[in-house]
Amino acid sequence: MATIKDIAKEVGLSITTVSRALNDYYDVSPKTKKRVKEVAEALNYSPNHIARSLVMKKTKTIGLLVSDLMREGVKDNFTFEVLTGINKCAGDLGYDLVLFSTSSDKQKEKTYTQLCRERRVDGVIISGIKTSDRYLTEVVTSDIPCVLIDIPVNSNSVGFVTTDNVLGAMKAVQHLIELGHTEIAFMNGHDFAYVSKKRLEGYLSALEKAGLPIHNEWIVNGSFLDSTAEKVAYELLQNNPEITAIFCASDLMALGVIKAATKLNIKVPEDLSIVGYDDILLASYVTPSLTTISQDKYQMGYQAAELLISMLKDNTTPHQRLLNTHLVIRESTSLHNKQ
Amino acid sequence: MATIKDIAKEVGLSITTVSRALNDYYDVSPKTKKRVKEVAEALNYSPNHIARSLVMKKTKTIGLLVSDLMREGVKDNFTFEVLTGINKCAGDLGYDLVLFSTSSDKQKEKTYTQLCRERRVDGVIISGIKTSDRYLTEVVTSDIPCVLIDIPVNSNSVGFVTTDNVLGAMKAVQHLIELGHTEIAFMNGHDFAYVSKKRLEGYLSALEKAGLPIHNEWIVNGSFLDSTAEKVAYELLQNNPEITAIFCASDLMALGVIKAATKLNIKVPEDLSIVGYDDILLASYVTPSLTTISQDKYQMGYQAAELLISMLKDNTTPHQRLLNTHLVIRESTSLHNKQ
DNA sequence: ATATAAATCCAAAACGTTTCGGGAGGCTAA
DNA sequence: TTAGCCTCCCGAAACGTTTTGGATTTATAT
Numbered sequence: 135m136a137t138i139k140d141i142a143k144e145v146g147l148s149i150t151t152v153s154r155a156l157n158d159y160y161d162v163s164p165k166t167k168k169r170v171k172e173v174a175e176a177l178n179y180s181p182n183h184i185a186r187s188l189v190m191k192k193t194k195t196i197g198l199l200v201s202d203l204m205r206e207g208v209k210d211n212f213t214f215e216v217l218t219g220i221n222k223c224a225g226d227l228g229y230d231l232v233l234f235s236t237s238s239d240k241q242k243e244k245t246y247t248q249l250c251r252e253r254r255v256d257g258v259i260i261s262g263i264k265t266s267d268r269y270l271t272e273v274v275t276s277d278i279p280c281v282l283i284d285i286p287v288n289s290n291s292v293g294f295v296t297t298d299n300v301l302g303a304m305k306a307v308q309h310l311i312e313l314g315h316t317e318i319a320f321m322n323g324h325d326f327a328y329v330s331k332k333r334l335e336g337y338l339s340a341l342e343k344a345g346l347p348i349h350n351e352w353i354v355n356g357s358f359l360d361s362t363a364e365k366v367a368y369e370l371l372q373n374n375p376e377i378t379a380i381f382c383a384s385d386l387m388a389l390g391v392i393k394a395a396t397k398l399n400i401k402v403p404e405d406l407s408i409v410g411y412d413d414i415l416l417a418s419y420v421t422p423s424l425t426t427i428s429q430d431k432y433q434m435g436y437q438a439a440e441l442l443i444s445m446l447k448d449n450t451t452p453h454q455r456l457l458n459t460h461l462v463i464r465e466s467t468s469l470h471n472k473q
Numbered sequence: 474m475a476t477i478k479d480i481a482k483e484v485g486l487s488i489t490t491v492s493r494a495l496n497d498y499y500d501v502s503p504k505t506k507k508r509v510k511e512v513a514e515a516l517n518y519s520p521n522h523i524a525r526s527l528v529m530k531k532t533k534t535i536g537l538l539v540s541d542l543m544r545e546g547v548k549d550n551f552t553f554e555v556l557t558g559i560n561k562c563a564g565d566l567g568y569d570l571v572l573f574s575t576s577s578d579k580q581k582e583k584t585y586t587q588l589c590r591e592r593r594v595d596g597v598i599i600s601g602i603k604t605s606d607r608y609l610t611e612v613v614t615s616d617i618p619c620v621l622i623d624i625p626v627n628s629n630s631v632g633f634v635t636t637d638n639v640l641g642a643m644k645a646v647q648h649l650i651e652l653g654h655t656e657i658a659f660m661n662g663h664d665f666a667y668v669s670k671k672r673l674e675g676y677l678s679a680l681e682k683a684g685l686p687i688h689n690e691w692i693v694n695g696s697f698l699d700s701t702a703e704k705v706a707y708e709l710l711q712n713n714p715e716i717t718a719i720f721c722a723s724d725l726m727a728l729g730v731i732k733a734a735t736k737l738n739i740k741v742p743e744d745l746s747i748v749g750y751d752d753i754l755l756a757s758y759v760t761p762s763l764t765t766i767s768q769d770k771y772q773m774g775y776q777a778a779e780l781l782i783s784m785l786k787d788n789t790t791p792h793q794r795l796l797n798t799h800l801v802i803r804e805s806t807s808l809h810n811k812q
Numbered sequence: 813a814t815a816t817a818a819a820t821c822c823a824a825a826a827c828g829t830t831t832c833g834g835g836a837g838g839c840t841a842a
Numbered sequence: 843t844t845a846g847c848c849t850c851c852c853g854a855a856a857c858g859t860t861t862t863g864g865a866t867t868t869a870t871a872t
Contacts, residue, residue, distance in 0.1 A: 137858055148822045153860060161820060180590045184527045185858035189827045197572070209754060214553040221572055230592065231572040232534070233560055251474065251519045253569065338553065387756075415548060419728075421760040423783065476828055492830060502850060524828035528857045731850045 136177035144173045154183070157272075158277060187254065195230045196442060197255035199246070199269065201262040208341045209360070210386045210414045212431055213262055219391075219435025220259060227443050229256075246272040257442045259283065264326035281442040283434060285328050286454070293445060293453025293461055299329050302427045302459040303336025306381050306409045309425070309461055311344050314470035315379040315407060319352035319370060321391060323383045333411065334335055352377065356387040361366060363390030371398055371406070378470055382420045385410035385417045388424055388466070403468035422465035429459045475516035483512045490507045495520070499527060527592065532568045536594035538585070538608065540601040548699070549725050549753050551770055552601055558774025559598060565673060566782050585611040600620065603665035620781040622773060624667050625793070632784060632792025634777045638668050641766045641798040642675025643682075645720050645748045648764070648800055650683050653809035654718040654746060658691035658709060660702055660727075660730060662722045672722045672750065691716065695726040702729030710737055710745070717745060717809055724749035724756045727763055727805070742807035752801055761804035768798045 138156070142149040147166065155162045155170035162170075174464060187193040198220070200213055224231050234249055246269045250258055257279035263269055265285060273280050282294040310318050320337045323330040334353070341348055354370055356363030363382065371377060371394060373450055382388040388410030392402050400406050402422055413428030437455045444451055477495070481488040486505070494501045494509035501509075526532040539552055539557070553610050563570050573588055583606045589597055596618035602608055604624060612619050612631055621633040659676045662669040673692070680687055693709055695702030702721065710716060710733060721727040727749030731741050739745050740763055749756060752767030776794045783790050 139858075149859085150822055150824095150861085151820080154821090157860085163820060166820080180587045182527075182593065182858050183591045184523055184532065184593050185827090186860075187520075187827095188523050188829090189860050191827075211550045211553055211754075214550060233570040233572065248519050254521065254523050342733045415550075416755065416758050419755050419759050433853080446507055478828075489831080489852055489854095490850085493851090496830085500850060505850080521828050524857090525830075526857095527828080527859090528830050530857075538827085 136174075136179040137182070138179075140177055141170060141173050141179060144177065147167055169466070191254075193230060193254045193256055195232050195253075195255050196224060197250055197253060197258040198231055198233050199249075199260045199263070200233070200256055201267075209416075210384070210412065212412060213412060214263055215431035216261055216435035216438070219432040219437075220439045221435075222432075223436045223439035223443075227439070229439075229443060244421070246472075247276045248276065256446055257281070258334035259438050259442060260285075261438075264324075265328055266326040266443050279412070279442060279445050281438045281445070281453075283438055288453055290449070291445075293441055295434055295441060295455040295457065296329070297429045297434070297457045297459050299332035299459075300336040300339065302411065302429070303333040303381070303383075304340040305459065305461045306411065306427050308344075309409060309463070310381065310407055310467065311340065311346070311380045313379075313407060315465060316346055316470075317377050318346070318379045319349075319354070319374070319377045319379060321354055321356045321367060321380055321382040321387050322357040323387070324355050327358070330383060337381060338389055356382070356384075356390065358384050358387060360386045360390035360393070361454045363387035364394045365390075367391040367394035368397065371395060371400060380406065380408050382408065385412045385414045385426055388426070389416065389420060392420075392422075403466050404471065407470070409467055409468040417462075418463075418464065425464045425467040426462050427459050428462045430457060433457060475513075475518040476521070477518075479516055480509060480512050480518060483516065484508055491634040499785070521750075530593075532593045532595055533567060534571050534592075534594050535563060535778070536589055536592060536597040537570055537572050538588075538597055538599045539572070540600070541604075543595045548755075549723070549751070551751060551753060554770035555600055555774035555777070558776075559778045560774075561771075562775045562778035562782075566778070568778075568782060586615045586617065589615075589617050594619070596783055598777050599624075599780060600777075604662075604667055605665040612790065618781060620777045620784070620785050620792075622777055627792050629788065630784075632780055632794075634773055634780060634794040634796065635668070636768045636773070636796045636798050637677065638671030638798075639675040641750065641768070642672040643679040644798070645750065645766050646676055646679035647683075648748060648802070649718045649720065649746060650679065650685070651741070652718075652746060652806060655685055655809075656716050657718045657720060658688075658693070658713070658716045660693055660695045660706060660719055660721040660726050662697040662726070663694050666697070669722055676720060688713075695729065696723070697723050697726060699725045699729035700733070702726035703733045704729075706730040706733035707736065710734060710739060718748050718806070719745065721747065721749045724751045724753045724763055724765055727765070728755065728759060731759075731761075731805070742805050742812065746806040746809070748806055756801075757767075757803065764803045764806040765801050766798050767801045769796060772796060 138149050138152050139372045151162055152170050156174060184238045221231060232253060232255060259281050261283040263468050274287055274289055277291045282291040284296045286294050286296060307318060322334055338348060354366050356366050367390060380391055382391055393407055395402050397404050402408055410424045410426035413426045417424035417426050434457060441455055445453065477488050477491050490501055491509055494506045495513060559568060571592060571594060598620050600622040609687045613626055613628055616630045619631040623635045625633050625635060646657060661673055677687060693705050695705050706729060719730055721730055727747050730747055734741050734745050741747055749763045749765035752765045756763035756765050773796060780794055784792065
């Protein structure tokens with residue numbers, strides 16, 4: 135494999151000059167540049183990124199720590215769409231992505247910082263981890279530039295991108311209220327998710343705004359899983375037949391709730407209106423299709439990458455970005471039919 | 474950031490010895506090893522992967538060239554599931570993954586070989602490219618170890634993993650025949666896919682085996698897209714009302730075909746039986762759920778990674794792996810109702 | 813003609829590892 | 843006693859770049 139040294143020998147110049155020629159420095163004459171580049175081409179030279187990284191102490195790569203990159207995460211391709219956005223932006227800006235496989239047992243022993251420092255990534259994007267995750271506490275203490283998705287940590291070296299979850303949840307609940315519903319339950323995720331807190335906030339505030347009473351026993355956790363949500367919803371609906379609508383903190387859980395309703399012979403949306411959150415691919419394909427709060431997952435990834443790279447360049451811009459959501463009305467919600 | 478040199482200074486040994494101690498070489502005494510490791514720990518040392526790679530000429534990373542890692546590829550999370558499998562295996566075997574963003578315009582100028590050589594990946598896995606892709610021809614000529622998914626190229630440095638597509642297609646068609654269908658059309662992908670050729674082969678051979686006539690005009694291409702498949706199927710069904718079943722070379726296209734049928738007021742499965750291919754996530758959630766040929770996408774990824782890494786270690790094993798498929802019967806197929 | 817500035821080029825150090833080829837000292841066997 | 847063999851250690855080169863701090867030549871101004 136041809137190196138810069140081979141080129142130098144070939145054109146009869148120093149390796150310094152060759153390097154500077156290839157990198158278009160001002161202090162090498164146009165003719166020399168041209169000659170050097172021709173020889174480089176002829177020798178089929180490609181620069182050694184590794185060697186460059188070593189001396190420059192920059193790798194032009196950003197690490198990806200995504201906990202959902204495993205078998206179970208497949209259903210809700212949230213992570214995948216985010217990844218797609220990250221990938222596009224990174225590509226546009228000349229960065230490569232390295233996936234850390236945190237799933238393996240060996241790697242699990244390593245700390246977040248070790249992982250990043252060994253691979254010498256310039257920065258990291260983290261998605262899909264719980265607020266209780268061991269990695270998270272490490273992030274704030276380490277000084278590795280980092281962008282979190284849906285976890286609001288803000289320091290000199292870490293930023294985040296998220297959506298307006300309070301507003302999103304309010305939109306969902308207000309939609310139900312406008313349809314005439316007053317008995318609205320809430321299927322939340324779990325306590326270790328920032329978005330859960332915020333969506334709860336939005337749910338409560340929408341009820342309050344409408345002057346509706348709050349039933350604490352109607353606020354349940356489905357762990358963001360369809361299976362769990364189904365079980366929980368089954369009990370909830372069985373014990374509280376007065377409920378006419380459920381707002382779910384994720385589409386996947388909404389699917390679980392629909393299953394539970396079906397088992398209880400409750401018709402969606404005639405007897406029970408359901409609105410989800412995320413607008414995952416399944417939402418529009420399932421029957422009945424899901425009314426949901428849509429968030430632009432691709433954009434979240436894209437913005438995360440852009441934010442991180444801007445932080446790497448100069449650390450002056452604010453370290454957070456807030457994206458909008460919007461209500462998508464489909465078939466799982468309908469006017470409350472007063473009997 | 475602490476280096477091996479700092480450790481050497483601290484313990485009063487040469488950097489050679491420190492290096493060999495950390496790597497558990499036989500020629501350093503147990504006591505010294507222990508001392509070195511303690512100091513390393515104390516100094517919060519983490520090895521510089523970059524420097525190591527430079528001298529060892531191995532990066533312990535494998536490159537990923539997946540053309541579907543863009544917005545459109547999201548529907549069919551085939552790629553994602555494959556990626557998940559690759560990620561797991563790579564993690565287990567101590568390799569990291571780097572995603573090449575071939576989507577960007579800048580990068581598009583670079584050849585496959587340049588891409589890999591610059592990043593100094595040890596090997597590459599390629600998925601989701603057409604047989605007409607410029608990258609493909611480069612693969613065979615370059616000597617970079619490479620594993621292709623669903624493209625049968627076999628040389629000293631390149632291998633592949635795929636499923637038995639002929640058999641898979643036969644299973645699908647035979648299922649339809651067993652249900653009493655005789656007028657069976659085939660919605661194929663496009664001519665630039667190896668799997669399309671094979672599935673066509675299976676389709677034809679199943680018909681032949683059953684002594685059924687072959688209608689060439691019933692074999693159409695849907696480009697693996699639901700939208701295209703819908704258009705094509707609409708015409709096909711309109712012009713050939715005698716068709717009672719369609720075998721589709723992908724689930725996504727099957728969805729398109731269902732849409733077309735619905736528009737034409739043809740009921741699935743009562744009037745038209747449909748079997749897909751892939752068993753993507755949507756297949757089981759959609760109404761009617763899809764009878765399909767299931768392939769283990771996770772396993773394809775896992776095997777691809779394993780194959781590649783085994784090729785890197787020693788180049789003696791055969792460079793190909795064939796996976797099984799199986800028929801999953803759901804709601805989109807039913808007995809032919811003879812009128 | 814001389815001093816100054818501009819245009820080109822280069823030697824050598826640095827980045828953090830691994831590894832080759834040895835070398836010193838102690839032990840064993842003849 | 844001596845030769846040979848372990849055991850444990852080290853100096854220096856190598857990997858392929860970038861960058862620093864001049865050096866040399868050529869053009870320009872005085």
